[in-house]
Structures are given as structure tokens and as C-alpha cells.
Amino acid sequence: xxxxxxxxxxxxxxxxxxxxxxxxxxxxxxxxxxxxxxxxxxxxxxxxxxxxxxxxxxxxxxxxxxxxxxxxxxxxxxxxxxxxxxxxxxxxxxxxxxxxxxxxxxxxxxxxxxxxxxxxxxxxxxxxxxxxxxxxxxxxxxxxxxxxxxxxxxxxxxxxxxxxxxxxxxxxxxxxxxxxxxxxxxxxxxxxxxxxxxxxxxxxxxxxxxxxxxxxxxxxxxxxxxxxxxxxxxxxxxxxxxxxxxxxxxxxxxxxxxxxxxxxxxxxxxxxxxxxxxxxxxxxxxxxxxxxxxxxxxxxxxxxxxxxxxxxxxxxxxxxxxxxxxxxxxxxxxxxxxxxxxxxxxxxxxxxxxxxxxxxxxxxxxxxxxxxxxxxxx
Amino acid sequence: xxxxxxxxxxxxxxxxxxxxxxxxxxxxxxxxxxxxxxxxxxxxxxxxxxxxxxxxxxxxxxxxxxxxxxxxxxxxxxxxxxxxxxxxxxxxxxxxxxxxxxxxxxxxxxxxxxxxxxxxxxxxxxxxxxxxxxxxxxxxxxxxxxxxxxxxxxxxxxxxxxxxxxxxxxxxxxxxxxxxxxxxxxxxxxxxxxxxxxxxxxxxxxxxxxxxxxxxxxxxxxxxxxxxxxxxxxxxxxxxxxxxxxxxxxxxxxxxxxxxxxxxxxxxx
Numbered sequence: 001x002x003x004x005x006x007x008x009x010x011x012x013x014x015x016x017x018x019x020x021x022x023x024x025x026x027x028x029x030x031x032x033x034x035x036x037x038x039x040x041x042x043x044x045x046x047x048x049x050x051x052x053x054x055x056x057x058x059x060x061x062x063x064x065x066x067x068x069x070x071x072x073x074x075x076x077x078x079x080x081x082x083x084x085x086x087x088x089x090x091x092x093x094x095x096x097x098x099x100x101x102x103x104x105x106x107x108x109x110x111x112x113x114x115x116x117x118x119x120x121x122x123x124x125x126x127x128x129x130x131x132x133x134x135x136x137x138x139x140x141x142x143x144x145x146x147x148x149x150x151x152x153x154x155x156x157x158x159x160x161x162x163x164x165x166x167x168x169x170x171x172x173x174x175x176x177x178x179x180x181x182x183x184x185x186x187x188x189x190x191x192x193x194x195x196x197x198x199x200x201x202x203x204x205x206x207x208x209x210x211x212x213x214x215x216x217x218x219x220x221x222x223x224x225x226x227x228x229x230x231x232x233x234x235x236x237x238x239x240x241x242x243x244x245x246x247x248x249x250x251x252x253x254x255x256x257x258x259x260x261x262x263x264x265x266x267x268x269x270x271x272x273x274x275x276x277x278x279x280x281x282x283x284x285x286x287x288x289x290x291x292x293x294x295x296x297x298x299x300x301x302x303x304x305x306x307x308x309x310x311x312x313x314x315x316x317x318x319x320x321x322x323x324x325x326x327x328x329x330x331x332x333x334x335x336x337x338x339x340x341x342x343x344x345x346x347x348x349x350x351x352x353x354x355x356x357x358x359x360x361x362x363x364x365x366x367x368x369x370x371x372x373x374x375x376x377x378x
Numbered sequence: 379x380x381x382x383x384x385x386x387x388x389x390x391x392x393x394x395x396x397x398x399x400x401x402x403x404x405x406x407x408x409x410x411x412x413x414x415x416x417x418x419x420x421x422x423x424x425x426x427x428x429x430x431x432x433x434x435x436x437x438x439x440x441x442x443x444x445x446x447x448x449x450x451x452x453x454x455x456x457x458x459x460x461x462x463x464x465x466x467x468x469x470x471x472x473x474x475x476x477x478x479x480x481x482x483x484x485x486x487x488x489x490x491x492x493x494x495x496x497x498x499x500x501x502x503x504x505x506x507x508x509x510x511x512x513x514x515x516x517x518x519x520x521x522x523x524x525x526x527x528x529x530x531x532x533x534x535x536x537x538x539x540x541x542x543x544x545x546x547x548x549x550x551x552x553x554x555x556x557x558x559x560x561x562x563x564x565x566x567x568x569x570x571x572x573x574x575x576x577x578x579x580x581x582x583x584x585x586x587x588x589x590x591x592x593x594x595x596x597x598x599x600x601x602x603x604x605x606x607x608x609x610x611x612x613x614x615x616x617x618x619x620x621x622x623x624x625x626x627x628x629x630x631x632x633x634x635x636x637x638x639x640x641x642x643x644x645x646x647x
Contacts, residue, residue, distance in 0.1 A: 068544060089543070090540070091549075092546075095544075097540075097544045099537045099541055103541035107560055116542070116545050116547075117546050120546035120547050147646075151643070165545075
């Protein structure tokens with residue numbers, strides 16, 4: 001394990017000596033002509049909370065089902081804990097899955113649902129009872145042990161499903177859109193509960209989700225997928241602040257994308273974006289060459305808005321306020337530049353004073369530092 | 379409560395009269411004193427008494443129940459297995475052919491089914507008796523069971539079975555512990571349907587029955603050819619009573635279950 005001292009951040013993927021729990025090596029999965037997974041290689045380490053993130057149809061669920069054993073790779077090897085999984089059926093894997101529909105057995109009580117997997121292992125009665133009680137306590141459902149799944153609420157069902165999949169203490173827990181069926185408030189609470197449980201049990205979690213906020217909140221690392229390929233595999237911070245492509249920048253959070261071409265690479269990266277205007281300056285997000293067409297990506301919260309022209313910043317543009325969105329904690333301004341593009345800019349409402357500096361049709365200056373934006377190849 | 383218009387009352391009356399007047403007449407005449415079926419001569423239950431004395435009739439009833447029980451049980455096992463494979467095992471070589479073939483006996487004229495079975499039994503040298511009727515009834519009842527069970531399986535959430543596998547159940551355990559209990563209502567109604575079809579069958583049974591194994595429909599049909607006796611009316615009344623009781627019980631039980639479930643779901647919030 002990579003985690004040793006207190007001060008060490010949990011990052012086994014940076015440790016060359018760390019042994020991964022899951023090794024996915026050149027895996028491809030085809031359904032007829034359709035390639036669901038296209039030559040993916042990936043390593044997931046013990047005790048990670050790993051998120052597979054992407055739009056529907058990107059292959060994330062197929063990848064998870066291959067880990068569970070419900071699909072077999074067309075080519076390539078998946079090994080878990082050093083063992084090649086190609087011939088191991090789902091019922092012989094130390095992997096459990098929490099299904100999107102929860103898949104609770106409707107004819108069994110909550111207690112019997114949780115005990116189902118333990119009974120298949122042929123444990124004796126006292127051991128099963130003790131483990132089920134432990135699980136019920138973990139998800140705080142002791143009172144509902146005798147109820148049938150249709151007699152409890154959606155949030156409770158979600159917890160039963162979690163308890164059932166954790167009961168056998170699997171090496172790896174797979175979660176398929178586990179919070180998709182819950183309303184927003186409950187979902188946010190449950191995200192933290194999941195993280196708590198993951199920490200308490202020390203189980204490796206792999207979660208599949210299309211909700212980027214969820215992935216960012218819970219995961220130690222996020223793999224952004226598209227069309228059966230891994231686009232970027234990194235921690236949430238890196239995914240957000242240093243996306244390696246326009247696709248990732250656009251998929252995660254809000255971003256302004258200004259199109260142009262690379263005009264210089266001396267101090268950071270310069271992007272020529274409009275005739276007769278100073279180039280925008282940012283960090284190169286990937287290897288770039290001069291003249292290449294690229295996009296300038298800047299997050300709305302990194303843009304400052306002011307009435308006067310800021311002299312100390314090289315990145316500054318003037319525009320007219322088109323729209324103001326008041327969200328309570330922050331306000332969003334849509335500013336139209338003379339050349340057409342609309343830039344979104346977010347300002348935190350840090351004081352309660354009812355005071356609006358800008359209003360519709362105001363001419364304002366937008367500015368940001370040289371390191372706030374990224375230049376990404378297109 | 380909504381009030382019915384005259385038109386509604388008339389349509390309701392006509393419809394039910396069409397369905398039930400013949401049976402009503404049969405029931406009334408079963409209590410007829412006279413030996414002549416069409417002449418009313420006062421109330422009596424003597425034909426019921428005579429029916430109980432008629433050993434040939436009792437034997438036939440017994441054979442019929444035995445045949446219905448064994449054939450419907452066999453048909454339920456085979457039909458459920460066929461439905462499971464066709465619905466749940468995805469696409470495999472020859473799936474379309476198989477699913478078409480399993481439904482073919484539903485539209486096949488019974489005479490042809492009966493005749494072909496008769497030829498088969500003669501060819502393999504199987505003596506005609508209870509066994510041959512059971513086999514014949516299994517053959518056609520199995521398709522009905524398979525239709526009923528597969529309609530339930532189509533709406534069955536695949537992930538339930540996957541969850542069972544995922545939790546360490548073997549494929550057979552997953553079927554026995556998860557799938558079967560959930561589809562049980564459909565399997566039971568398939569069994570009941572097969573049982574009823576077997577009780578009812580005259581054509582196929584007359585091809586495949588031997589001299590020692592007359593079923594009730596064959597018996598009734600042959601005695602009616604010699605003239606309808608009030609005894610037959612009495613027998614039919616008993617059958618109608620049993621069927622009515624069965625249907626009423628089933629509907630009351632299922633209604634209670636549904637309302638209880640709705641109540642519990644409402645409480646769960």
C-alpha cells in the first residue's frame with residue numbers, strides 16, 4: 001500500500017511499487033459491429049473510490065459489467081487481485097455489484113435480501129445473523145428488517161441494496177448509477193454517506209455515473225469516457241483544472257470555449273481568436289504546435305468583471321451584458337463580445353447587501369490571469 | 379356510484395343472458411323429477427343420487443382428474459422451461475424457429491394432433507391407456523403454459539437474476555430462489571389452464587384413449603348420443619358448481635392481495 005505516514009495523500013497510482021487490484025489490459029468489447037469498449041487499459045488500486053464518467057452509450061456500463069463477469073471481453077485481459085478473470089463466472093468472483101434498479105428480491109424481506117449472498121456461502125446461522133445485523137446497523141435500517149422491498153421508501157431501498165452488496169465483504173464493489181433514482185437533496189446526503197461507508201469498510205469502489213458532480217464529489221480518481229475510450233483518468237482536481245481535451249473541459253462543469261489558432265508558445269500559449277485583437281494567453285493543456293487550431297478554455301468563476309479597463313492583466317476583453325442569472329449564492333453574467341462569442345462569468349455574492357454593480361446592456365470588462373485559462377487542441 | 383342508463387341495462391342483460399341462460403336451464407333440469415329431459419315434472423334430487431351409483435361415470439371422472447393432474451404438471455414443467463429458454467437466453471441459433479414451433483400446436487386442428495399422436499403411439503408400440511392420454515395432453519397444454527409464462531418473463535427485470543448470480547448463486551439456484559418465486563403466479567395460472575384444458579378435451583382424448591381409460595368428456599359425449607339423460611344434467615351442474623367456486627375463490631384471493639399491497643406501498647411513502 002502506498003499510504004504510510006499521516007501526511008501522505010492517498011495516491012497509490014503515483015507509487016511505482018503499489019500493486020493494483022484491477023488490471024485492465026488492452027480490453028476491447030464488440031457487440032456485432034458496434035465497439036462498446038475500444039482497447040482500454042486501466043489500473044485501479046485497493047481502497048480507491050474510482051468513478052467511470054461519461055454520457056450514456058460511452059461504454060462505462062459495459063466496462064463495469066465486464067468487471068462483474070456479466071460480459072466477457074472480445075479481446076484483452078481483465079485481472080482482479082492478480083487472477084485472470086476470463087473464465088471466472090459472476091458467482092465465483094469476489095466482486096459484488098449494486099444495480100441501478102437496486103434489483104432487490106421482491107419476495108424476500110430486507111433481512112433475507114441481505115442474507116442472500118451469505119447463505120450462498122454456506123455460513124452457519126449465527127454468523128449470517130450477526131453479519132446481517134452489522135450491515136443493517138451500517139445503513140441504519142435495523143427497524144425495517146422484516147419489511148418487504150415494496151414496503152420501504154426509495155432511499156431505504158437504495159441502502160438495502162448497498163448493504164446487500166457489501167454483506168459478503170467483497171474485494172471490489174461496483175455501483176451502477178447508485179443514486180440515479182433519488183431526488184437531489186437525498187442524493188447529496190447519500191454521496192457523503194457512501195464515502196463514509198467506503199472509508200469504514202476499506203472496500204475498493206468503482207462507480208458508474210453520468211453525473212459529473214457526483215463523480216467529482218465521491219471519487220479519488222475519475223475516468224472520463226467517450227465512445228468506448230478513456231479520454232482522461234485523473235483526480236477530480238486535475239480533471240477540472242487541467243482537462244486534457246475540449247471534450248473533458250466541456251463535460252466537466254461549465255466552461256467558455258473560444259476558438260482560434262495557436263499564435264505563440266513563448267510565455268504559456270497564445271491563441272489568436274479575432275482580427276485586430278490581442279491574443280489570449282493561457283497554459284498549454286496538451287502539446288501544441290504553432291498555427292494549430294485550438295480552443296481557449298476558461299471557467300466562468302475565474303473571470304473577473306469590472307466597469308473600468310483593468311490595466312494589470314493581459315487577458316481582457318470588453319463586452320455588453322446580455323443576461324444576468326441570480327442563483328442566490330452566485331450570479332452568472334452572460335457577456336456578448338463585439339465579435340460574437342458570448343462569455344459566461346460567475347461572481348460569488350459574498351455580501352448580503354442588495355447592490356448590483358451591473359445591469360443589462362452595461363459595457364463591462366472581463367479579465368483573467370495568464371494561468372487561469374487553458375489552450376486545448378481541437 | 380354511477381347510475382346506468384336504460385341502454386346500458388339492456389346491453390348488460392342481453393350479454394349475460396346470452397352467456398348464462400343455457401347453463402341456467404341445464405341446472406334447472408338437473409332437478410327435474412321426470413326422466414324426459416325436456417318435460418318438467420317437479421323438483422327432485424334423485425338424479426344426483428343415481429349419479430353416485432353410476433360406477434362407470436365415477437370411474438371416468440377419476441380417470442379424467444388423474445390425467446388432468448399429471449398432464450398439467452408435466453406441461454407446466456416443460457412449458458416453463460421452454461418459455462425461460464426462449465425469453466431469457468437471448469439470441470441463439472434457431473431461436474426464431476423454436477419460438478414459432480412452440481406456438482404451432484395452438485393453431486393446429488385438434489383432429490390432426492390427435493391423429494398424429496395416435497400414429498406415433500402405434501408406431502412405438504405403446505398401449506393406449508391413461509399414460510397415452512397424459513402424454514397427448516401434455517403435448518398441447520405445454521404450449522399454453524409456455525405462452526402464459528413467457529408473457530410474465532418478458533416483463534421480468536433481468537437484473538434480479540444477475541443480482542442473484544452476483545451474490546454467489548449458481549444459475550440453477552438463481553432460477554429456483556429468485557426467478558421461480560417471482561413468476562410463480564404465472565406458473566400457477568399456466569398449470570390451472572393446462573388442467574382445465576385437459577378436463578375439457580374430447581377430441582385428442584378420444585384418439586389416444588384405450589378401452590380401459592375413458593375420460594369424462596368421452597363418457598358424456600357417448601351417452602348423450604344415446605339420448606340426454608337427467609343424470610348428465612346433474613353431473614354438469616356439479617362441474618359448474620366446482621368451477622364457479624374455484625373462479626370466485628381465485629378472484630377474491632387476488633383482489634385481497636392487490637389491495638393489501640397497495641396499502642403497504644402507501645404506508646412506505
